[in-house]
Amino acid sequence: MGSPRPDRHYLLRQRDVSGIHQLAVYREHGGYQALQQALEANQPDQLVELTKASGLRGRGGAGFPTGMKWSFLPKDGRARVLVVNADEGEPGTFKDRELMEGNPHQLIEGMIITCFAIGAPESYVYIRGEFLHGYERLTAAIREAEEAGILGERVMGTDFSHRMFVYRGAGAYICGEETALLESLEGKRGNPRSKPPFPAVAGLYGRPTVVNNVETIMNLPPLVLEGADWYRQWGTEKSPGLKVMSVSGHVNRPGNYEVPLDWTLAELIEAAGGVRTGHQVKAVIPGGSSMPCMPASQLDTPIDYESLVQAGSMLGSGGCIVMDETTCMVRAVARVVRFYRNESCGKCTPCREGTFWLTDILDRLERGDGEMSDLDTLLDVSDNINGKAFCALGDAAVGFLVSALKHFREEFVEHITGQRCPLGARQYDTVNH
Amino acid sequence: MSERNWPAEWQEWAEASRATFPNAQSSLMPFLHRVRSQRGWLPPEALDAAADLLGMTRQHVNSVVSFYTLFRSEPTGRRTIHVCLGLSCMMAGADTLMENLEHHLGIAEGQTTRDGAVTLLEAECLAACDLAPAAQVNLVYRGPVAPEAFRELLEMPVPEPEGWVPPSAPEAPEVTNHG
Numbered sequence: 153m154g155s156p157r158p159d160r161h162y163l164l165r166q167r168d169v170s171g172i173h174q175l176a177v178y179r180e181h182g183g184y185q186a187l188q189q190a191l192e193a194n195q196p197d198q199l200v201e202l203t204k205a206s207g208l209r210g211r212g213g214a215g216f217p218t219g220m221k222w223s224f225l226p227k228d229g230r231a232r233v234l235v236v237n238a239d240e241g242e243p244g245t246f247k248d249r250e251l252m253e254g255n256p257h258q259l260i261e262g263m264i265i266t267c268f269a270i271g272a273p274e275s276y277v278y279i280r281g282e283f284l285h286g287y288e289r290l291t292a293a294i295r296e297a298e299e300a301g302i303l304g305e306r307v308m309g310t311d312f313s314h315r316m317f318v319y320r321g322a323g324a325y326i327c328g329e330e331t332a333l334l335e336s337l338e339g340k341r342g343n344p345r346s347k348p349p350f351p352a353v354a355g356l357y358g359r360p361t362v363v364n365n366v367e368t369i370m371n372l373p374p375l376v377l378e379g380a381d382w383y384r385q386w387g388t389e390k391s392p393g394l395k396v397m398s399v400s401g402h403v404n405r406p407g408n409y410e411v412p413l414d415w416t417l418a419e420l421i422e423a424a425g426g427v428r429t430g431h432q433v434k435a436v437i438p439g440g441s442s443m444p445c446m447p448a449s450q451l452d453t454p455i456d457y458e459s460l461v462q463a464g465s466m467l468g469s470g471g472c473i474v475m476d477e478t479t480c481m482v483r484a485v486a487r488v489v490r491f492y493r494n495e496s497c498g499k500c501t502p503c504r505e506g507t508f509w510l511t512d513i514l515d516r517l518e519r520g521d522g523e524m525s526d527l528d529t530l531l532d533v534s535d536n537i538n539g540k541a542f543c544a545l546g547d548a549a550v551g552f553l554v555s556a557l558k559h560f561r562e563e564f565v566e567h568i569t570g571q572r573c574p575l576g577a578r579q580y581d582t583v584n585h
Numbered sequence: 586m587s588e589r590n591w592p593a594e595w596q597e598w599a600e601a602s603r604a605t606f607p608n609a610q611s612s613l614m615p616f617l618h619r620v621r622s623q624r625g626w627l628p629p630e631a632l633d634a635a636a637d638l639l640g641m642t643r644q645h646v647n648s649v650v651s652f653y654t655l656f657r658s659e660p661t662g663r664r665t666i667h668v669c670l671g672l673s674c675m676m677a678g679a680d681t682l683m684e685n686l687e688h689h690l691g692i693a694e695g696q697t698t699r700d701g702a703v704t705l706l707e708a709e710c711l712a713a714c715d716l717a718p719a720a721q722v723n724l725v726y727r728g729p730v731a732p733e734a735f736r737e738l739l740e741m742p743v744p745e746p747e748g749w750v751p752p753s754a755p756e757a758p759e760v761t762n763h764g
Contacts, residue, residue, distance in 0.1 A: 243671045243710035281618070281655045282667075282711055317605065320618055323654030325709060339610030341652040342644075357608045400673040400714030407715045441672055441710075471714070473673055487675050491709055497652075569589040580680045582693050 154415035154454065155386045156422075162374045163367065163396055164410050167255030173289055175296040177258040184302060184451075186373035188263045191310045196378075198405065199269035205380035207392040210330075212237055212365030213440070213469045215391075215457045222270050225354040225360045233266050233361045234275040235351075236369055237333060241280060241325040242440035243491060244471030247396040247408050248366040252279070252286040255370070256293035260316065262372035264307060267314055270362055274315050278333050281322040291318050315496075325495035329543050330363040331482045332497065343499045344543040367396055378445065391456035395470055399424035399461070402431060402476040411455075418451040423473055431476035439468025442548030444555030464555065480577035481560040482567050485553050486514035489578030492549030500542035507549050509533050514553075515563060520571040527564055586720035591634045595620065613649055617656055624745035626661035662697050662704035663749045666738050667721040671710030677717035681706050681732035683707065691733065701752040703739065 161167045170178040171193030180183070190199055226230055236259070240248040252259060263275050279287050294316055297303040305313045319337055321327050327336045331345035335357050355361020371393065375383055384392045392412045397420055400406045403423030411420060415434055427433050433448040438455060444465045446453065453463040458465050475484065493507035510533055516522050534550040541547065557564060566574040598619045602612035613635060620631045636643040650656045660694060668674075668683045681692060686705055690698055697704040713719035716728025723743040730737055 240712045243711065244673060244714055245710075246712040246714050249712045280712065281653070282721060283722060287728065294673065307633065318605070319611070320614065321653070322614060322656050324652060336614070337611060338608070338648065339606075339613040341648055390744070398714065400717060401676055406673075406717065413730065473714070479676060484672060484676075487670070487672050491671065495709060582684070582687060 154419055155412035155545070157411065158394065161410050162394060163251060163258070164254065164408060165258065166250075167211065170434070173254060173256055173293065175257060175293065176384070177298060178255075181548070182377075183257055183373075184261055184308070186376040187261050187264055187302070190268060190306055190376050191308060193314055196269045196271060202375065202380055203269070206371075206375055206383040207380075207390070208368065208371055208375065208383065209391065209457065211367035211371075211395065211470065213242065213442070215467060217515055218364065218368055219537055221352070221364070222266075222362055224350070225270060225351055225362065226526065228360075229359055232270050232272040233273075233356050233359045234263060234270065234497045235274045235330075235334065235337065235356055235361055235363045236275065236366055237328060237363055238277050238279040238283070238286070238320050238332065238366045238474040239333060240327040240366070240469075241328050241363055241495075242469045242471055244398060244400055244437060244440045244490065245469040246398045246400070246472045247470060248428065249280075249283055250287055250408050251366055251370060251396065252283070253289050256286075256290045257297070258370045258373055258570075259290070259366055260293055260297055260303070262369035263316065264303070264314055265372045265376060266362070266364065266369055267447065268307075268547050272362075273313060276316070276337060276356065279318060281320050287318060287320055292353070296316065298366060302561045310331055324497075325491075326497045326543075326545060328547065332386070332543070334361065335365065340550040341497075342473075343497050351389055370560050388454070388456045388458070390458055391467075395467075397454070397470045397472050400434075400471045402428045402479070403474050404428060412455050413456045416452050416454050417446070417472070420455060420472060421451070424474075427474060427476055433474060434477045434518065435475045435481070435556075437471070437473040437475075437552060439466050439467075440471035441470045441473070441491065442544075442551055444551045445559065446555075447559045464501055465551075475498060479564050480518075480575045481515065481556045482518050482573065485556045486511070486518050488552050489549060492545060496545060496549075500539045503541040503543075503546035505547065506533050506537040506541075506546070510553065517567050518573065520567060520573065520579075521569045522564075524565075524568055526568070527557065527561070589634075589637055589698050591638060595634050596638060597629070599634070603639065609626050610639070610641055610645065610649075613641065613646065614628065614653075617650065621656065623748040624748055625663060625665065625749045626657045626659065629658070660697065660701060660752050662702050663701060663740070663751075664706045664743065666725055667708035667711065667724075668694075669708045669711040669713065669719045669721075670680065670737075671708075671714065671719070673710075674717040674719055676742070677729065679718040680731045682718050682720070682730060682735055685732055685735040685739065689739075708740035 208218045209215045324342045326332045327342040331340040336342040351361040403560045437445045493511045496503045498504045537546045602616040606612045636646045719728035725743045
């Protein structure tokens with residue numbers, strides 16, 4: 153059993169306090185006290201050390217230790233920039249949308265604390281173009297903060313000044329990749345950049361840049377108020393703290409759940425009301441569609457970063473997709489690979505061509521027109537994408553496919569031998585013009 | 586400043602975008618977003634205006650517009666429906682929802698109704714899997730939308746582009762006599 157569930161929400165605070173997206177309500181409930189404390193009682197370095205000591209790790213997907221990332225910034229006197237990645241697009245993940253819509257001031261507060269810690273006079277939120285409501289909530293909150301002297305010249309009467317900008321994406325999954333995001337923020341096509349140089353050295357407009365996820369940054373205010381030991385009461389030594397998990401698919405109560413990182417997948421599914429009544433779990437993708445799936449026999453795996461890697465998957469962005477026994481794995485895989493085909497930026501050959509081939513073969517299998525040799529071809533093409541693409545999108549495209557072929561190969565074979573879906577999943581019937 | 590006589594609001598928006606995002610070409614996408622929400626899509630003259638008012642080549646503007654799915658450079662309906670076909674939505678019946686809309690409107694995904702009023706598009710995961718099957722109408726979320734309740738997406742009130750112009754009446758199909 154994992155740590156007990158916290159008695160309140162620290163990130164999804166709108167669940168406990170209605171109207172907390174408004175400055176007055178946020179302040180009534182302790183909002184911006186952490187910022188005041190950070191500015192008045194802390195040196196920037198202390199805040200970096202606090203973040204390191206807490207063990208907080210990036211919540212966007214890679215799970216890199218946040219304080220460590222900040223300390224990679226070169227100490228050459230150049231002004232730093234914070235860019236918050238709010239381009240949430242990983243299928244199965246919907247936490248940043250709810251966090252920004254419901255609790256935007258905590259993001260702003262966390263950003264200002266971070267910028268004070270790293271020495272950044274400017275910060276940017278790159279928000280997904282489809283998040284119109286989130287964009288409006290966030291820009292309204294920034295205006296409120298500016299009018300209250302929390303943003304702008306002399307933040308809260310101190311010597312620290314800060315400007316914050318919100319920039320909308322326009323529909324491109326690849327812009328969640330940090331260097332593609334920076335290209336897009338500079339007004340270009342969202343093609344990933346070569347690394348090195350890493351953003352810490354030459355990021356936005358060539359400046360030393362930190363790119364952090366929304367949820368990561370929102371941990372800062374409670375962390376400053378409560379301390380690193382408080383944060384470490386949840387989770388494991390290497391994966392401490394709370395994580396907002398997005399649970400969707402065949403569960404009774406799909407939604408976001410703020411849970412300790414030492415919970416098991418089974419406990420998480422239980423929190424989401426359990427698998428659809430009358431059904432059993434067949435497979436779970438624990439961290440968004442880029443991650444390998446796990447069969448029901450692995451539901452006792454804790455969701456911390458290390459345990460999921462050991463079990464052959466990854467925590468990723470925390471988008472947990474639960475599939476019951478009615479789910480056709482060939483169809484599920486075909487849908488996911490098709491997504492990566494559509495979203496490949498086309499810059500490098502393995503990803504651009506490979507995802508097209510995979511989609512073609514999977515469509516054929518789904519229709520019942522596949523051949524046994526297709527299964528080898530799928531693995532061969534996957535092998536020629538994995539680790540050989542320019543950015544992580546290529547690897548992401550094949551994780552679910554390869555794991556599904558490992559755990560559910562029989563189902564792929566039945567599509568070939570029976571020349572149809574054994575579960576009777578039907579084909580999409582489009583109007584033909 | 587521009588030599589062409591662009592609409593006054595476009596000139597204002599271009600100036601505001603440049604003032605907020607003075608570096609690199611960062612003013613381009615904020616400007617395009619404002620025109621897109623005014624017109625519902627980006628007509629060719631908007632791309633000319635972007636290049637002219639923001640001091641960029643038209644080729645650069647094209648390269649950006651063609652990369653992002655929300656920047657559409659073909660006539661688009663007053664009401665744009667995005668149906669999410671991501672994995673969680675698919676598991677909740679999104680394909681049937683899309684089929685119902687297609688058959689009701691008499692168009693395929695990617696097309697616009699003959700009167701130009703409704704454009705039906707598939708969306709990649711809309712980050713609303715808790716609302717599966719989810720959709721957006723003019724970027725306003727709706728969900729869950731049961732497949733048989735597809736009419737909700739045609740009827741729900743949403744902000745519409747103020748500067749949307751209906752397409753000119755379709756020409757009568759050309760009849761060629763091959764005999």
